[in-house]
Amino acid sequence: MMLAILFHTLRRLRGAILGWGLSLTLMPILSISLFDTLASQGENLDKLMATYPPEMTIVFGKISGIGTPVGFLGLEFFGLMPFLLGIFAVIAGAGAVIADEEAGILDLLLANPLSRTTLFVGRTLGVFLALAAILGMSLLGMTLAQTLSQEMNLTFGQLLRAFFPLYVQVSLFTALALALSMLLPGRSLAAMTGGLILAASYFANSMADVNASLESVAKLSPIYYYPSSQALVEKLDWTPLSILIALTIALVGLAWWRFQRRDLRVSGESLWRLRLPFRGAKANEGGL
Amino acid sequence: MTVQYAIHAQNLVKNYGSVQALRGVNLDVRPGEIFGFLGPNGAGKTTTIRCMLDLIRPQGGTLTVLGINPQEDPVAVRERTGYLPGELNLYNNYTARGMINLLNHLGGNHADNAYINELAKRLQLTLDIPIKNLSKGNKQKVGLVQAFMHRPELLILDEPTQGLDPLMQKEVLRLIREVRERGTTIFFSSHIISEVEFLADRVGIIRQGEVVEIIAPEELRERALRTVQVRFKSPVDAQTLQVDGISVLETNAAGDRVSLRVTGEMDTFIKTLAHFPVRDLEIERPSLEEIFLQFYREPGGEA
Structure with missing residues (x-):
C-alpha cells in the first residue's frame, strides 16, 4: 500500500522532476562548455574579480578561482543550487501531505485500510526521491559535460561527493516545509514561511562573506555548514552533514508526530487562521 | 466474531475550539440493518461519520465500529468498511478507472474487476473518461463504485444519492437493498425523506450535535x-x-x-x-x- 502511495507521489511530481531535472542537466552542460575559455584566462579573471566590490559575493557567492574547475563549479552551480533547488524543495515539502487534504481527497484515501504513518511515509519518501532524481539527472549532465571540456577533469566520485551535501541541504528545507505544513493553517503559508527562511539562509550566508559580524547570523543557516564545492576537493566532513541529517530527521519526525495526532481537515477548514488586518467577514469555521 | 452492534456510540463529544459539534451522541446500529441518519446542515452528521473512520478524534465518549475502537485500530475498521464521503473529491487527472484502481490498491486489491465493471454498468458509468470531464453525478457514481467494490461488511454512505438523477437514485437504493440482503450493514445520511422511508429500518435524528430520537421511518411522517x-x-x-x-x-x-x-x-x-x-x-x-x-x-x- 505504501508503494501505491509512493508511486502516486512520484507520478504527481513527474512534471516537476522532468522540468527541474532537465533544466539542471542542461545548466552544467552549457556552463562547462564555456569553461575552457575561462580556464585559459584564469589568472586574468581572478585579477578582474578582485577589482569587483566584495558585495558582489552576496549575489554570486565567492568568486575567486573561477579559472579552476572547483572555483568555476562553485560559482556557476554549487553556490546557487541550495537556493534554486531549495525553492522546489520547499514547495514540494509544503504540499507533500497537505495538498491532498486541501483538495479534500485525504478523507477518501484514508478511508482505506491505510494508516496515517503509511500515507505520510509514502508521500514524504516520494518527495525525497523526486529531489534525488532531479539531482541524479543533474549529476549525469555534469558528468557528460566533462567530455566537452579539455580542462575540466573531475571524476564521477568527486562530483558525487559534492552532490551529496547539496542533497542533504535541500532535503532539510523539504523537511522544514513539511513540518511547517503540519503546524501552520495551510500549504501556501507553509511554503511562504519556508521560502522566506530559505532566502534568509542564503543571503545571511552570502553576506557573512562580506561582513564578518554577520557570521553569527549565518550560523543559523544550514547552507553555512557545508559549501558543496568544498567536497569536490576534500573528503566529506561528516560532522556538519550528520547535524543536517539529524535536523532533517527531527523535522520529519515532528511533522509525522503532528499528523498522527491532529484531525484531518476537509476542504475549506483550517486549524487556525492568521488575523490579518483589512480582513472582511469573520473566517469560515468550516462545516461540521 | 459476531458483535452486538455494528456501530455503538455513547456520549460522543467533539469540539472544534469553542464550537460544540457533538454534544454526547448516543447511537446503536445493529448488524445487517439499514440505518438512516437525518439532520439539517451543521447538526453533526458528517462529524459523527468521520469519527467512525478515525479521520477526526472525539474528545469524549466511546465509539466502536464492528466491535473495534477506531482510534485504537483504524486500519482494522477501514479494512471492513466502505465509505462514500459527503463532499467527494477525486484526482482530476485520473480516469474513473485509474482512480478506482488507485483506491483498490490502497484497499489491498480485494475488489475484482468483474464486480467493478458490473457496478459501473449498473450505474451507467463509463470508466475510461477523465475525472475532469465527468459531471457531478458521474463523479458521485465513481464514489459509489469505490465504496461498494470491496464488498465491505459495513457501508458508511454520506448522502449517497446526491447529484444523481431520479432513475439513478432508484438504482442506487436498489443496490443498497441488495447488498443488505448479503448481510452488509448500511449507515447512511440523507436529506431526502422518501429515500429514508424506502430504505431505512431505523432512523436516527440528530440535532445540534445530539441524537434526539431513533425511530422507525414510518413514524417520521406519522408524527409530522x-x-x-x-x-x-x-x-x-x-x-x-x-x-x-x-x-x-x-x-x-x-x-x-x-x-x-x-x-x-x-x-x-x-x-x-x-x-x-x-x-x-x-x-x-x-x-x-x-x-x-x-x-x-x-x-x-x-x-
Whole structure:
C-alpha cells in the first residue's frame, strides 16, 4: 500500500522532476562548455574579480578561482543550487501531505485500510526521491559535460561527493516545509514561511562573506555548514552533514508526530487562521 | 466474531475550539440493518461519520465500529468498511478507472474487476473518461463504485444519492437493498425523506450535535404535521372537523373549502371526513424541514 502511495507521489511530481531535472542537466552542460575559455584566462579573471566590490559575493557567492574547475563549479552551480533547488524543495515539502487534504481527497484515501504513518511515509519518501532524481539527472549532465571540456577533469566520485551535501541541504528545507505544513493553517503559508527562511539562509550566508559580524547570523543557516564545492576537493566532513541529517530527521519526525495526532481537515477548514488586518467577514469555521 | 452492534456510540463529544459539534451522541446500529441518519446542515452528521473512520478524534465518549475502537485500530475498521464521503473529491487527472484502481490498491486489491465493471454498468458509468470531464453525478457514481467494490461488511454512505438523477437514485437504493440482503450493514445520511422511508429500518435524528430520537421511518411522517386541503360538495361547519389531532387553518367565504392541519395517524381524520360530502382532497407531504421542525420543537413551542 505504501508503494501505491509512493508511486502516486512520484507520478504527481513527474512534471516537476522532468522540468527541474532537465533544466539542471542542461545548466552544467552549457556552463562547462564555456569553461575552457575561462580556464585559459584564469589568472586574468581572478585579477578582474578582485577589482569587483566584495558585495558582489552576496549575489554570486565567492568568486575567486573561477579559472579552476572547483572555483568555476562553485560559482556557476554549487553556490546557487541550495537556493534554486531549495525553492522546489520547499514547495514540494509544503504540499507533500497537505495538498491532498486541501483538495479534500485525504478523507477518501484514508478511508482505506491505510494508516496515517503509511500515507505520510509514502508521500514524504516520494518527495525525497523526486529531489534525488532531479539531482541524479543533474549529476549525469555534469558528468557528460566533462567530455566537452579539455580542462575540466573531475571524476564521477568527486562530483558525487559534492552532490551529496547539496542533497542533504535541500532535503532539510523539504523537511522544514513539511513540518511547517503540519503546524501552520495551510500549504501556501507553509511554503511562504519556508521560502522566506530559505532566502534568509542564503543571503545571511552570502553576506557573512562580506561582513564578518554577520557570521553569527549565518550560523543559523544550514547552507553555512557545508559549501558543496568544498567536497569536490576534500573528503566529506561528516560532522556538519550528520547535524543536517539529524535536523532533517527531527523535522520529519515532528511533522509525522503532528499528523498522527491532529484531525484531518476537509476542504475549506483550517486549524487556525492568521488575523490579518483589512480582513472582511469573520473566517469560515468550516462545516461540521 | 459476531458483535452486538455494528456501530455503538455513547456520549460522543467533539469540539472544534469553542464550537460544540457533538454534544454526547448516543447511537446503536445493529448488524445487517439499514440505518438512516437525518439532520439539517451543521447538526453533526458528517462529524459523527468521520469519527467512525478515525479521520477526526472525539474528545469524549466511546465509539466502536464492528466491535473495534477506531482510534485504537483504524486500519482494522477501514479494512471492513466502505465509505462514500459527503463532499467527494477525486484526482482530476485520473480516469474513473485509474482512480478506482488507485483506491483498490490502497484497499489491498480485494475488489475484482468483474464486480467493478458490473457496478459501473449498473450505474451507467463509463470508466475510461477523465475525472475532469465527468459531471457531478458521474463523479458521485465513481464514489459509489469505490465504496461498494470491496464488498465491505459495513457501508458508511454520506448522502449517497446526491447529484444523481431520479432513475439513478432508484438504482442506487436498489443496490443498497441488495447488498443488505448479503448481510452488509448500511449507515447512511440523507436529506431526502422518501429515500429514508424506502430504505431505512431505523432512523436516527440528530440535532445540534445530539441524537434526539431513533425511530422507525414510518413514524417520521406519522408524527409530522400534514396540511390537508379539502373541497366539499356543499358548505360545511368547519368547527365540526376540529377533533383530536385536527385543527382548522383556513376556511373560504363560501364554506366549501377548508385547509386543515393533521397530526399523527390519518385514521381519525379520514373517519371524521367520511361524514361530509367531499369533492376533492389534497394532502401536502411534509418537507424534511417541516419534519425537523416538528422534532426540534422545544417544549416551550419555539423551534
